[in-house]
Amino acid sequence: MTDRPNIVLVVMDDLGYGDLSCMGNTILRTPRIDSIAAEGIALRHMYAASAVCTPSRAALLTGRYPQRVGLVKVLNPRHDTGLSSWEYTVPELLRDAGYRTAMFGKWHLGRRPEHYPTRHGFDEYAGLLYSNDMHPVELFEGEEVVTADVDQAALTRAYTDHAIAFIERHADRPFFVYLAHTMPHIPLHVEDEFSGRSAGGRYGDVVESLDHHVGRLLDRLDDLGLADDTLVMVTSDNGPWFEGSTGGLRGTKLHTYEGGIRVPFVARWPGRIPAGVVSDEPVCLFDLLPTLAGLAGATVPEDRPIDGTDVTAVLTGGGSRAEPRPLFFFHWWTLNAVRWGRWKLHLDRFPRDPSRAQDKELPQLFDLELDPAETYDLKDRHPDVLDHLTGLAARFEAEMVAQREAAEARAAGR
Amino acid sequence: MTDRPNIVLVVMDDLGYGDLSCMGNTILRTPRIDSIAAEGIALRHMYAASAVCTPSRAALLTGRYPQRVGLVKVLNPRHDTGLSSWEYTVPELLRDAGYRTAMFGKWHLGRRPEHYPTRHGFDEYAGLLYSNDMHPVELFEGEEVVTADVDQAALTRAYTDHAIAFIERHADRPFFVYLAHTMPHIPLHVEDEFSGRSAGGRYGDVVESLDHHVGRLLDRLDDLGLADDTLVMVTSDNGPWFEGSTGGLRGTKLHTYEGGIRVPFVARWPGRIPAGVVSDEPVCLFDLLPTLAGLAGATVPEDRPIDGTDVTAVLTGGGSRAEPRPLFFFHWWTLNAVRWGRWKLHLDRFPRDPSRAQDKELPQLFDLELDPAETYDLKDRHPDVLDHLTGLAARFEAEMVAQREAAEARAAGR
Structure with a gap:
């Protein structure tokens, strides 16, 4: 099964459709994420399944509309609901197919032990269970809180370090890394070395630091000789909120106008995705479950409705659907x-x-x-x-x- | 005083900053309004003083912030407040300087007799006192309701006919026409001959019909030999609401982001405004009072704060302020x-x-x-x-x- 790629899925929080240079931005500099598009594909009509975090992420992980999962609005730490044990997720599917799986970053799908990422298919987890404006801001490792005194400026680097370490430990077998960055959701925090560097203010500093750390991850994959064996994707969970660019689309986070639901999406997989492809085929993040299942030789469950479809043809070369859905x-x-x-x-x-x-x-x-x-x-x-x-x-x-x-x-x- | 221009001020209702071809629109066709910019000037940083109708119009007519006029929110027919008799308006100022003055269209500054346009400097008036979604929709002529069964599709032509007739009657002396179109405020109505003609749907049909009727007015000025003696301006009272383009600016009507307050503004005055000028100098519609006073040889009142400033230098050639205000x-x-x-x-x-x-x-x-x-x-x-x-x-x-x-x-x- 050497054709099965390692999979790295990077999801920014509230990053706007127009926040990347490769999506037309002229103020911020995102050369490393841009390089993914240049060496692979940009899907310009990628949608989140919701204009807010929790339902978007529920759909991403299950391949199903958030309504089917019962998670239709943003959770906060007072809520008792979360991702049901009955749901079958991308990491479960990939783990069942032999992948080692890890998640680093924002979960936002429940706070009870049965909701934890480690109960939903991830072998490893480190991150915040909620958005960084929801208190307490507690850093989990596995199922334990390791600190309630989180230095938010260090999170982007720390998540990336975790991801790189995981990849290094599992370089010999297929792995799935879900790197769900806390930034650029507000409050905006950034390492000193990026502070004041961007023309786009603090938000720009945060985006440029995210770009830098994506670059570190790409470099490490290259160093380990894994570039050709690894599908790397970068996207966002919904439109921008108080800052950030929709690239001229109407509305922002919360709205179901395009600016609230259209998300940037770039992917590289040298040898399988030709360089510099741009596609305007409408795709949704819930398509990733069946698509990744196909790539991994995994089985999509048949005992429940799956809303996503396998878009491998789109992802690997800009194919399009005969009939719109x-x-x-x-x-x-x-x-x-x-x-x-x-x-x-x-x-x-x-x-x-x-x-x-x-x-x-x-x-x-x-x-x-x-x-x-x-x-x-x-x-x-x-x-x-x-x-x-x-x-x-x-x-x-x-x-x-x-x-x-x-x-x-x-x-x-x- | 042959230098004193006739003045025609056309104000659309809720027309967006980006709804005109000359402001970058690629869907709607507005060749006649575009011709004003081509033969004169486009002020790309013209602001309404408010993101909604009543305060914007109060400021336009008085040269003062709406707060000074006490009209800070949208009036409806249940409100008893309106434009105070104490306020001194553009038409009063121009009438006092010898102009004949007329208004056709939407007033939105009060419903009591002392609020009527005819009590505020206009020799003639015909139009709706309110927005076309506020009931009853009554057509006034002078101070009388002539019908409560208004055919909204006929309003754009009817207002224009009134304006043309007024100009014909006063072609020999300075006149001021305030043509305050009811459209494209919702509900959208349009003559049959424009229905279905635009690529921009009904809103586009309405805008293209407005453009056509602006063209009729320009043609009549040309026919009467008044082109060189007449300053013609076209603008809007605030940003677009449910439809309409902000040209990529953030927000819409109601918002004080640029899309809510920046309005299109084009003006022609052959011989005084050079052709094809574009200015990015920040200007506000309340600047029209002192500016028009200067052009008309009229006196700006000194017994009250006037917030507008004379922007003749900007209007006639793209001058700019030494210090920003x-x-x-x-x-x-x-x-x-x-x-x-x-x-x-x-x-x-x-x-x-x-x-x-x-x-x-x-x-x-x-x-x-x-x-x-x-x-x-x-x-x-x-x-x-x-x-x-x-x-x-x-x-x-x-x-x-x-x-x-x-x-x-x-x-x-x-």
């Missing part, structure tokens, strides 16, 4: 938006507009090829598309709502 | 933002973020030259600028709040 974007249990081919339908709005006028203009139908910034509503021009997507949306929302009770019971451990 | 942007009585030179400071946020996390990241300081999309906060990098603007803001907000009671009393007619 719909991608649905919720706020909690409300279906806000549907992407289908070039079209995007908005049915609801969050945050709710304080003028309470949203009923005056919804639904909205945008042509993302013509109008990537979601500027001009075309519902009057394309009633057939409106009808089709409205029907798809209604059926899918009904399906999700129908299984709400069961999904929430699983997330609550009942 | 601060421009302040409020939500109601709260000072949200300050523009000063290349800098923009954000102190508060509206709409309030539902995550209630705004205290985590405010204030924000952006360098609009480097970062026009207000992406990366530089407050840590420029503490001197932060201190200076924070001080300016605190003093100005205190000044406004100190005169709140008096301003509100005037607006209430007490």
Whole structure:
């Protein structure tokens, strides 16, 4: 099985679609992440399954809509719910296929022992269970809190050191590293050596430090002779929040406009992904589960709905789907938006507009090829598309709502 | 006084900064408005004094911050307040200087007789007193309601017909026409001949019809031999709302990010404004009062604070200020933002973020030259600028709040 790649998945927290030089940014410098795109592929229509952290990560790890997992909103340390033991995750799937697995960074899928990363397929874990603005900010190693006095400025380096050490220890066999950086989520902290270095202020310093540490990881893979055997991916969990660039897309984190859900995604795998490919095929982070399963020779569970599809053809060369599939974007249990081919339908709005006028203009139908910034509503021009997507949306929302009770019971451990 | 120009001021309602071809739009076609920029000037850093209608228009007509006028939020037909008789407006100033004055379109500065446009300097008026989504939608002529069964699709043409007829009747003497279009505020209505014509959906149809009717007005001025004697300006009252382009600027109507307050502004005055000038000098619509006073040989009142300054040098050739002045942007009585030179400071946020996390990241300081999309906060990098603007803001907000009671009393007619 020498074709099976090692897999390194780097997820930044709240990094914007437009925050990387290779995505058009002219203020920040991200040469090392850019090099991944240059040596591999940039998927310019990669979506997070949600505009906020917890549901996005739930979908990423399970290949399923967050609603199926019962984790539809952001968890905080007061919540008792979390990722059910019944869910089958990317690391479980890869571990079952013979991979050694490790996670370093932000979990955000529950705080009870049964929710811990180590109970969901990761052989090793170090990191924060929550966002870095949720207190207490406790650093876990395995299942133990090693400090509640976390130096946030040291986290990016520390996670990277953990990842490199894990890779060094497992260089002889397939491994999966999920490196879920705490930054650039606020509060922004950065090592002294990067402080004041970027033209983009503290946020820029943080992004440039993340880039530097991604570079260290790439260098180590190269040094170990693992570059050709390792699929490295860098992405984000949702759009930017108070700072950060959407690259001109509308909305930010929290919104299901493109700026809230479209995420940067670059990947390299020399020999398998040609250099410099750019794809505009719509893809979602929940596609990673079946895709990585295919690459790893692992089995996708058949006893539950898996929403992701195997996008290996896209990832390894920019293939495209014969027929578009719909991608649905919720706020909690409300279906806000549907992407289908070039079209995007908005049915609801969050945050709710304080003028309470949203009923005056919804639904909205945008042509993302013509109008990537979601500027001009075309519902009057394309009633057939409106009808089709409205029907798809209604059926899918009904399906999700129908299984709400069961999904929430699983997330609550009942 | 043959040098005194006729003045035509066209204000669209909620038209976005990026909705015109001459402002970079690639979807909508606005050749007639573009021709104004081509034959004259585009001011790319023109601001409305507020991110919503009523305060923006109060400032436009008085040359003063909306807080001084006591009109800080959007009026609706249930409100009794309005533009005080004590205020001295652009049309009063021009009428006092010998101009014939007329207004056609949306007023939005009060509903009581003493608030009517005809009581504030306009010899003639026809239009809606409110936004077209506020009921009843009544069409006024002078001080009488002529119909409560308004055909909104006919308004753009009807206002333009009124303006043209007024110009024809007063072609021999200086005139001022304030053409305050109801569109593209929602609900969007458009004549059949424009319906379905634009690539930008119904909103695009509406904008293209506005462009067509601006063209009719330009043509009539040309036919009458008045082109060289007439300053024609086209602008908007705030950023776009549910549709419409900010041209990549952050935020929309309601926000004091640039997308909510920066408005398109083009002007032509053959012989006085050179063709094809583009200026990035920060200007505000409340500058029109002293500027037009200068052009008309009129007198700016000295018995009250006037916040606008005479920007004739900018308007007629792209001059710039030796020293930047601060421009302040409020939500109601709260000072949200300050523009000063290349800098923009954000102190508060509206709409309030539902995550209630705004205290985590405010204030924000952006360098609009480097970062026009207000992406990366530089407050840590420029503490001197932060201190200076924070001080300016605190003093100005205190000044406004100190005169709140008096301003509100005037607006209430007490």
